[in-house]
Amino acid sequence: MSWRAYNISITLQDIPTFFELASLPEPHVPADMLQKLEADDANDFGACRTIAAMDLVMNPVPAEQCAVSDFTVRLFDMAKTDVCLLMNGSEIILLVHEDKRIMEKAGDPEAQLIAGAIATFQSNNRKRALAGVPVHDACLIPGIVMIGTAPTFYKILVTNGLADAIAFGIFPPDSTVVHRCVPSVPRPMRCLSEKMKPLDNRAIAP
Structure with missing residues (x-):
């Protein structure tokens, strides 16, 4: 269209x-999300998983098109948003x-x-x-x-x-x-x- x-x-x-x-x-996310560059450096498990998901998006594999969707879902989950999808x-x-x-x-x-x-x-x-x-x-x-x-x-x-x-x-x-x-x-x-x-x-x- x-x-x-x-x-x-x-x-x-x-x-x-x-x-x-x-x-x-102010963002209601674990401090590691804003302070740790790499997933391995994060102490918070949720932040570690989200940064790892971000890295998958940054280095895309053509056959794995769900990486962006997975990362976006993790962001919404981490933000604990009051808005439902x-x-x-x-x-x-x-x-x-x-x-x-x-x-x-x-x-x-x-x-x-x-x-x-x-x-x-x-x-x-x-x-x-x-x-x-x-x-x-x-x-x-x-x-x-x-x-x-x-x-x-x-x-x-x-x-x-x-x-x-x-x-x-x-x-x-x-x-x-x-x-x-x-x-x-x-x-x-x-x-x-x-x-x-x-x-x-x-x-x-x-």
């Missing part, structure tokens, strides 16, 4: 604007997409994430209709694109109008703005090569 063909644009936001916070909260055990409320263009020929990950958000909106509404509860007129679906261990965050507002326009292959009259946030790192031009390995890339400040 070409998102431009459906009156969709992407706008970059800084961290405070995107997350609607004046400042980010499933609401009421059935509705998807967060998408994570891997950018596979480094390893293989693949499409635009942003277009794939947006298409996934629209499909998620439609799927959630079908489940709600079958359950006899009101469907959503619109839903803000957060998403993450992982380039190795480097995340980019998205907020995608999907409406019935947009979903219907895509289903019927017509140009929607109302524009849709997707918000994107790229975390600040000390060396932004080296972010794609360094990813989350350097210690000063792991604790992000706005």
